[in-house]
Amino acid sequence: MLKSHSCGELRKEHTGQVVTLAGWVHRRRDHGGLIFIDLRDREGIVQVVFNPEVSKTAHELANDLRNEYVIKATGEVAQRPPGTENRKLPSGEIEVIASDLEILNTSKTPPFYINEDVEVDENLCLKYRYLHLRRPRMKDNILLRHRVEKFMRDFLDAKGFVEIETPILFKSTPEGARDYLVPSRIHPGKFYALPQSPQQLKQLLMVAGFEKYYQIARCFRDEDSRADRQPEFTQLDLEMSFVDEEDILKLLEELFTSLVETVKPEMRLVKPFPRFSYAESMERYGTDKPDIRFGLEIRDLSAIVASSEFAVFRAAIQGSGKVKGICLPGCAGYSHKQLEELTELARANGAKGLITLALPLGGYTSLEQLTLDKVKSVAAKYLTIEQVKEMVRKFEAKPGDLMLIVAGEPKMVDKVLDELRREMGRRLNLIDLNLLAFVFVVGYPLLEWNDEAGLWEPMHHPFTSPCEEDIPLLDTDPSKVRARHYDIVCNGYELSSGSIRIHTRQLQEKIFHLLGYSSEEIEERFGHLLEALDFGAPPHGGIAPGIDRVVMLLAGGENIREVIAFPKNQGAIDVMSGAPSSVSEAQLDELHLKLKDEGIIQT
């Protein structure tokens, strides 16, 4: 090793030792007679002092140092002179008095700051990703990711799980997300698909008898990116035999609780993890991935306004619609412009409009004294005071609160209010950023009716087992069948869906048929799986939490690109390498491929 110690590890206990350090020049402070260098390596930063009285040659050479030069410096660790300690630095009590300096490599001036955490155009960061990763915050994110994955491995190993790799070149199963395809050279016209997840393979490992499997698995889905989604991502994929829902949920709760306590002890958890039924989550939060770090819960006002004169409400309720709302504390004073902004947000999410009711701040001490003329709302003249009071009671609203009401199709109403709720939770600073609010969502329906396609679709995936007692309903009323399916959600992000799987051929075939597959399709796509179920498949189930999102939440980020070493941008491009890129005609030939539009062969 070129170094005896790392920069970040030095403390006053090292005082008196002669150490050799190697790292990057983080910052240079040249006082003419005296030069201070903040030397940075993976472990942190330490101050190195160049004093001509200690070494004239080292001091002279230090004159040439610039940011990001790579250097090796030898010197004695010394306690800093009293009054010059730097409490902002863990190594701030000491410094290294350099007696020798070697420049291992020079550096061009970086295209953006490495020693300051100012936001820079993301494409530039991605182009010079290796420089961006030098930033302490980015470096810490990647190290955090390492600790998370290490913890998961250790935890599951201790629980008797076996880590097993599964193929990246696998078979296309065209339902679900779009596949990434890999053309076969040996088999003209045939393709592998990159796995959207190792779902089938892990089930087959259960049939194989491994009982407890896990893998930190890369998954590939060719769909448009989002802040929390990119084409390739990582899951902690796990599967267990001879378990029920309770076993999986208990394992997850223990895993995440001890993970947070180990790698991020300063963050708080809600324990035990609350459980919501799908119906309850939709009812109270308008979504199946609720952020429960704050209130502003949705309330159903349909019953209250059922007999309303107000055409907007009446029309909604007489159709198959709902009237629901949320209540914003202390927002009654919102200006016309602010209300218009909220209405715009509602419209952007599909609402025709937004009804607002502002409760006066003063003028009534008990609800009895509230009169209609004091309530500020375009709907006031169509409502009775009793209806308004009922709403106030339903929201437990206080004087000065603002009620936001949306009417229409239930799906739209939920979506709009979910959006408004999360936006206002942020704006009103109701969110505790140090809190990780994990929740389990259970009791999902097995199937969802797709009106456009005119067939049943699985809510999760076609391998999810229905609840035993609901199996007869598959023939009579499929919408009523509950799934043995659970989700884990944290701070409004879905970390994973999981389920107890179907483990008999008969039931699996029945589900495939219900989903509209012909016998031939079933055989072609899932024949290998069905055959496996015939050979003594054990009852089994599992889940696969998304590691990128977990690390993002632990890092306090809002974007998974901050916790992936080499991410792709929104257009699925690796800005650093330029992938995807053109290939030569020879390569295409070998793969028996021909581009449809010869023009696009040019770069």
Place this chain on the structure above:
RNA sequence: GGCCCCGUGGUGUAGCGGUCUAACAUGCCACCCUGUCACGGUGGAGAUCGUCGGUUCGAAUCCGAUCGGGGUCGCCA
């Protein structure tokens, strides 16, 4: 594919019809400085304001198109 936001020295921002021959901070270069730590001081270089077109006597500024980026809807079994 739809919608919203953003493109101004290396970086981050300001300017939003004329006074812009484009401002500020930082970075960069040179010189000075022995206790700084976002060191300080003096001086200097560095931008045809993403691109194209239009409106106008006059465009960084207004309009249109286009390209690039971010967010989001659709999509994500």
